[in-house]
Amino acid sequence: MSSDRVLLEVRNLTVDYVGDNSIARAVDGIDFDIREGEAFGLAGESGCGKSTVAFALARLTRLPGLVSGGEVKLDGEDVLKFDKARLKAYRWREVSFVFQSAMNALNPVIPISEQIIDVIETHEPNLGKEGARKRAVELFELIGIPPARLDEYSHQFSGGMRQRICIAIALALKPRLIIMDEPTTALDVVVQRDIIEQIVELKNRLGFSVLFITHDLGLMIEFCDRIGVMYSGELVEVAPSGSILTNPQHPYTKALGNSFPPLTGPRVRLEGISGTPPRLTDLPVGCRFAARCPYAMPVCREQAPALRFHPEHQSEAACHLLN
């Protein structure tokens, strides 16, 4: 499905949260690529910075967040340096966003139709009102909701339908990348499955890339081509999704895999990861996982390991054990 052409190059992306008396580094200089047509997943415990990355890529970092350094390159241009006009064209045409809670992502007092049509009209003014409305009808058909309900308000739809509507809006301009920040977390399991299947089907048909973020590692392995594992604001491993579970390189990835139930096979006792991640305002010098890592060596506490490609495993990992 995915090609080797890189769509979005993320280099040294750094995001800080500016507090009253301190600064927390939520994302600390991470590098990764999203390729055309691929589904790239970001996994990790809550608070590891994966959603922060998603918002930074879309230029949607909210106060008190600040993208303090790095580059996000799209066709050689730095997204972070876009001026107003270029940014407007970037938004939704090239990258669109599906939020965790569709309930909150749709304005409760504006009809759904208007929330679809306004984005089409903004970016494709020559379509006209009629054309935009026609596109909205097509989008509703695409996600399987009767277009007659187009003029209703968000509270009149069920949770699953609302998330579908958000996906439809995300598709309105046929973007190259859709960022999905835990799109199914707020839904029940059955609806979750439906939605994921629908996304897979649409992705195969329309060929967009996806940046997929979820707590659910099983779901992620099933849906994504490659997965990046984040810990405490850093990428510790980037690998094809198949090897995340079967051949994890970084001890944290191993631990994360062990804490999720296998999809098939016998029931095994799950192991949690003891301890908590370091405080972001007060990060250790060496490897951030060292304090919780069963294999930690003296060097781990003194020197931070860099993310390196290990051809024999087809993956990148940041761990002294592998050197």
Add this chain to the structure above:
Amino acid sequence: MSELAHTPAFPLRAESAADLAAAAPSHPELMRELGVRPRPGWTANLPAGLASFLTNGKGMAGVIILLVLVVMSAAAPLLSDYNPNRRAGKPHVMPSYEHVLGTTRLGKDVFTQLVYGGRVSLSVGIGAGAFAALIGLALGISAGYFGGRTDEIISFFVNVVLVLPGLPLIIVIATMVEAASPMVIGLVLALTGWGWAARTIRTQTLSLRTREFVLSAELLGEKKWRIILIEIFPNMLSFFMGGLVLGTIAAILAEAALEFIGLGDPNAVTWGTMLFWAQNNLALQSGAWWEIWPPCIAIMLTGAALVLVNFAVDEITNPQLKASRKIGRIKRFLTRRGRGADVF
């Protein structure tokens, strides 16, 4: 699937870092550029809310103004040898060495009346504000915590108190009590002014009620009053403070207004009755500005100081408001680096 097609995104971080213009500044550099200062050492042992209040410029400015007013009123006998109720000189004397703020038409010393009046006005205002906030706290927590019938009944009365026009109601009561003393006015103001505090605290309690720490205390079989006192009340302190400040503003303004229109006891010395006499004696029309402006300024200063305190309390109860304080520096940070500064 692309497992086999997987190639590294880039060879090594060190190499690519060389051509990166957008290196992130280190934490100390960033703190300097954004003007983030570490929490002062002396606040280290204080609770976070209190510490952020004490380091809030607006809030402390308000507290200092209030303290000056309170201390001046408390020290009234030391500041003036005159009796606020007696003639101290000729009528309508201009401000001079003998009479710092001049005299009224009845020859009473304005400065003396001002500092003695502050005693009554401030204590009635703060007392009524505190009483109203206490009623609001008790009813708000009960309604929010117990829910069901209790909530319905309390909410009904909260809505009634909010909907009934305060001042006209107080006027009816005050007229019936023939020359209402400052005490009576304060009491009536407290009994009609608790609506907002009750409503906010009820909403907050409702959202707290389903939090883990309250639920776990309930599962552990804690007594209800203990849960309210130990788990819920500390979280309501800042909202209680907000209610207290707003209640005090309302009470001081309403007291002044009531006395100004002649509903108070004309023999009591308060800022409101000073205004009443000045207006009745046509101080403005006869050019005796010093009789009318001092109580005006005192009331305005008190109001302004309380508003400043309220800004600080607002920033504690609503962190969103605080985040906007850094926005200017964040914008400059981005502009300096040639990056779009559309900050939200």
Add this chain to the structure above:
Amino acid sequence: MIFLARRIAFYFAAFFLAITFNFLIPRLMPGSPSDRIIASFQGRLNESQIAAIRKAYGFEGNLWEQYVTYVQSVFRLDFGISTVQFPEPTASLLFYGAQWTLVIVGLAIFFAFFIGSFMGIHAAWNRGGFFDSFFTPINVMMNAFTPAIVALVLFYAFSLQLKWFPLGRAHDPNLMPNWFDLKFVGSVLYHATLPVLSIFLVSFGGWHLGMRNVMINLLNEDFVVMARAKGLSENRIKYRYVARNAILPQITALALSIGFALGGALVTEQVFNYPGLGKFTFTAIGARDYSFIQGQLLLLTCSVLVANLLSDIANVILDPRLRGR
């Protein structure tokens, strides 16, 4: 519809509570109004005269009978006879004053709400900027300057010193009241300028702060972030996605603020010698004209309740979430 029905039921209950208050207060206080009048004749009245006075003030029969009579008279808009402007019925005095109060309070609230809200939108949108850091505190502080003082300052400066505005009255006494005569309307507006300005100055800061704080909280909502992600124009996000939602709680607050503004009008009218409800109330307080004082409370309560009902209807129209309910 159920929502509106419930609100209407609540307003009826609140209205009855206000009537009951009004009924009970003089009866709970030591010395009822009729007793005071009787006392003022120092025993020169005979039995039947005393009974007549008691009857005129509704103090005849047991408490329940008195209450029923009282409620009936309220619904007949019969508030008794004014003692200040004897034998004018209190009701007609009330309505005469109310029309002028309506002029100044209506204009003041209108300007305060719109100008304050717009300032709040602007301050929230550019929060942390110069306008927000400077004018937000100043405007809110003006909120805490009692109307009495602001009115006195304006009266002193513009009426007494500069003589730009009149010293009293609601319109030029040489003009016949006629709302279709532009000259008359102009004179009304001219006389109303300073009273309106004083109520405006002490209330627009509240709208400014309210709108600003609600807007700032909304700016962090996902639907606003999504509107930004969609690349919509600034104005569309600002007005259609944020202000549109922020106005809903403001409308509820608008209705509740009418009571406050009426209180402000009371003092303002006194300073400007403006013949509204407040001025009459002031006179009535001096003369202990109880029927008028009670009447003003009922009239004001009614207007606040009606305003609340209107704001509920506006909310139902503007908020689709309430429509189905």
